Amino acid sequence: MSSSFAPEPPASVALDLDQAPDERRLIEEATHKERFDGLKTTAWALPGGLWLGFYLLAPLVFIVLVSFWTYQLGAKSGFTTQWTLSNYGTIFHSSTYWHNMLQSFYTSLIAVAACLVFGFPIAYFLALKVEKLKNQIALFIIALAPFWTSFLVRSVAWTYPLSHVLTWFGVHTPSSTSVRLAMVQLYILFMITPLFFTLAQVDRTAMEAARDLGGNWLQTFRIVILPQILPGIVIGSIFIFVLTMGEYGTVLVVGQNYVQSVGTIVNSYIVGAVQYPQGAAAAVLLVLALVGGVFVITRFSNLREDI
Amino acid sequence: MASVSIGEPARPQDRVITRPRQKRDWAKLGLGTYFCLFLVFLYAPMIVMAILSFQGYYGGITFPFRGPFSFNWWRSLVDSTVAGSPTHATDIHTATKNSLLVSVAGGLIVALLSFTLSMAFRRRWRFRLDSVAFYVIMLALMTPGFLLAVGTQLFWSYMGLQPSIWHTALGANIVWGIPFGFLVMLAVWNRYDARIEEAARDLGADQRRTFREVTLPLIWTGIFGCFLFGFTLTWNDYDRSVLFQTRATDSLPLEIGGITFTSSVRPDLYALGTATTVLSLLVIAFLLLLASVRRPRRGEPVHRVEEEFGVTEGLGGLAGEG
Secondary structure, three states: OHHHHOOOOOHHHHHHHOOOHHHHHHHHHHHHHHHHHHHHHHHHHHHHHHHHHHHHHHHHHHHHHHHOOEEOOOOHHHEEOOOOOHHHHHHHOOHHHHHHHHHHHHHHHHHHHHHHHHHHHHHHHHHHHOOOHHHHHHHHHHHHHHHHOOHHHHHHHHHOHHHHHHHHOOOOOOOHHHHHHHHHHHHHHHHHHHHHHHHHOOOHHHHHHHHHOOOOHHHHHHHHHHHHHHHHHHHHHHHHHHHHHOOOHHHHHHHOOOOOOHHHHHHHHHHHOOOHHHHHHHHHHHHHHHHHHHHHHHOOOOHHHHO | OHHHHHHOOOOHHHOOOOOOOOOOOHHHHHHHHHHHHHHHHHHHHHHHHHHHOOOOOOOOOOOOOOOOOOOHHHHOOOOOEEOOEEOOHHHHHHHHHHHHHHHHHHHHHHHHHHHHHHHHHHOOOOOOOHHHHHHHHHHHHHOOHHHHHHHHHHHHHHHOOOOOHHHHHHHHHHHHHHHHHHHHHHHHHHHOOOHHHHHHHHOOOOHHHHHHHHHHHHHHHHHHHHHHHHHHHHHHOOOOOHHHOOOHHHOHHHHHHHHHHOOOOOHHHHHHHHHHHHHHHHHHHHHHHHHHOOOOOOOOOOOHHHHHOOOOHHHHHHHHHO
16 A cells, blocks of 8 residues: 555666666565565564653653753642753752762662672572473572562561561661662572573583683683673673662662662652652662663673673 | 402403492582572561461561461451451452452553564564664663653653553553563574474465464463563562552552551561462462463364365365466
């Protein structure tokens, strides 16, 4: 249908090229088919693309816009579309915000390190020490199943019943340590999964060769295994960093208002004070911190090439 | 020494050589123990909750386990009064119903969108947008849920639209589910052998029939996996829905959050938490069961001989033309 509206190539062009009519017809058909294929691809991508555009890109762009608009009480949805930088000025001078940002950043670093240290032996065991594929899959699923359960419910469990257990180890419950511990428990699966998949792909013959050449475990790990699993470490670190830095629910439940994060401060602007532009500016700075962190992490490995 | 020389056989080739038995893999044993401890750490919150939800009337929110073993707190999820004290039962019922409906809708939409998106990628994008689209999907995975909720909330309130669990929270949850579903579908297409589609086409099936009888039976477990991702992520979500709530009864996690923050915590919260966890785990177990007992689907038998000798009408005509 749409082809009838497509502009016909002028006849003179074809004459200039001095093509046989048969060949010209073939080329026309091929380009037509290609265009039609492209349309079909677009049609397949359209529903998902529209959804992501409307529910992901539009809100994110809108946050950036609102962060430059002016807060006004009584205006429609609490702000007017007058451009200003004062929201960022207020945030920059808010010591509470920077304190929370640093606190969140510190928490994220600890969470990434802890997930890596405690998650690596699990992935190593599953990928290299369990021999049968069937057992491997079964154990992996058992370790992964909690991912599909409620984060909130598990946070509640850390807050009340397990607080007793934590005090045995000298950890009091509404404290940043207990929040970090809960985060490790909630997110460690995001580290184990990429580590497992990269470890499972490590070239076994290279490992054997390293052993035969007299390398001990540490040398084998450093020279043979580590370069091959680096993409997995990077992907897992990105996951944990982003998820813990933007964390809100866990901090709220386990921290019980004693522990703050960037998420809770953005929330206090949005829900508590209804200062949308201020909250948006705080959120934009969080996004910048996230992007910066992810950029730094990706420097450790050339992901595009490695995958 | 003497006894050894007596026992030695005459011919050297008859000597029995006992090789040293293979050393036990201590690393494997140690790592296995660590794995078990890790599982305890991972499952401890759920197990502790489940145990404490079976306490008696005087049950508290921490150990020790008080009172006789009873189903009191579980009953309070169903009955509006248990042992004379009011419960959250009616709120929980509304929230459960809403949550189930929203989660099923979320699962269906995630399955549909992941499938169509993966089809677009499978077709080898024609206009150099695939890397952009891929990054957008990864962005959906990376955006903190809370941030997305703030953005959607601002956007909708500015556009004068009504934010609600159906309009906004569902949308945000599907954005969170799409990357997982998409990755599942990519894995499915990676293992998929496109030659059988060609074979079906060579045997005379048109595109629609090839899709229905060859492609779909092979990939439907993947699509079902997408549905389950969408379902469980929506079912358990708190960060993405909390800003959109008009009432705490809007969804089950919000109800749990409400009970946690506002009223005094009692073991009925543990019963509720255990119930939602068990439902999630059951859904996963159901998926695994379904994937493992998948029957190979067979089409109608093809009567090759008849086709070749031109007994069947349509193909006979075709053969005449050729």
